[in-house]
Amino acid sequence: MQKLALAAMLALFSAWAVAETGQELAVKKMIEPRLGPDAKVDSVTKTPYSGLYEVRVGSDILYTDEKAKYLFIGRIVDTKTYQDYTKARVDEVSRIKFADLPLASAMKVVKGNGKRVIAVFEDPNCGYCKRFDKTLQGIDNITVYTFLYNILSEDSVAKGRDIWCSADRSKAWDDWMLNGKVAPAAAASCTTPHEKVLELGKKLKVTGTPTIFFADGTRIPGAIDARGLEAKLATIK
Incomplete structure (x- = not known):
């Protein structure tokens, strides 16, 4: 009603x-x-x-x-x-067209059947992002695209580059965000989508991390707990 x-x-x-x-x-x-x-x-x-x-x-x-x-x-x-x-x-x-996101510029993780899809803008030095990533560990049947939105400091840019240039980006990301394990230094020849993601974030008016986008184009700024995330995902067909 x-x-x-x-x-x-x-x-x-x-x-x-x-x-x-x-x-x-x-x-x-x-x-x-x-x-x-x-x-x-x-x-x-x-x-x-x-x-x-x-x-x-x-x-x-x-x-x-x-x-x-x-x-x-x-x-x-x-x-x-x-x-x-x-x-x-x-x-x-503030709704976006999810299909227009340049997902090739994001790290991708698929859990279970991966049918539920989100995209998250995160900074490697963001404490709330680390908390949200721990929450994601308990969520199944989901595909997560993580955009490295390095806005907090120059150190964020360096950490993001090392993670992006790792042989296994997703593992390097989890190692750092969940366990504090620093990724190996990136090769000088490695390029990243850092500038492209910065421009994307500005265009979408992403002003803080984490910012979560859902398949229906809606967003939630800030970290949410597992219950809140499951409730939101349940509303998306």
Whole structure:
């Protein structure tokens, strides 16, 4: 019932968006300079709740009134169903096309039948990534693509290069992330997709590690436990 209510609300949201284009453009023109000199508002859409206008800046969702006089920062939640409409919109605007990911630039591990698929952006010096990788040890029937998103330090770049250039990348990754065993130094001739992955992460607005992408294009920023991961995977057909 809650899912149907959410779907109905998003459908209503879309209908309002089409009907109010002129006013939305006016609100966008007013609100953008008030957010700061470097602000770039991607869209303004009238919502089905209380005459508010959704202001989207990247994957961030804010709200304002029709005169752009007030700015509302927070989540809109239905008091009857407790559906989080703001989260639903953030999930919608940050959704990717999983098939477009350059998976050749990631390390691949298949467990069991491998039918459930995720892609994870991780840094070798990320403590939360190490915790998530330990969680993955107990998850079966899954394919994991790991993008080495070396953003925490220059040492991350060096560690990532040594791991990528190892004879068995996945083993070298697990050795380091799970047991603290350093990979052998990479040969000078070895090249990595480091720059390509950095650009990909920026394009997808990956701002922290780990960031987990699922086959339906949705994402979860941060480490989650086994129960949370299984629950999320169960929702994907």
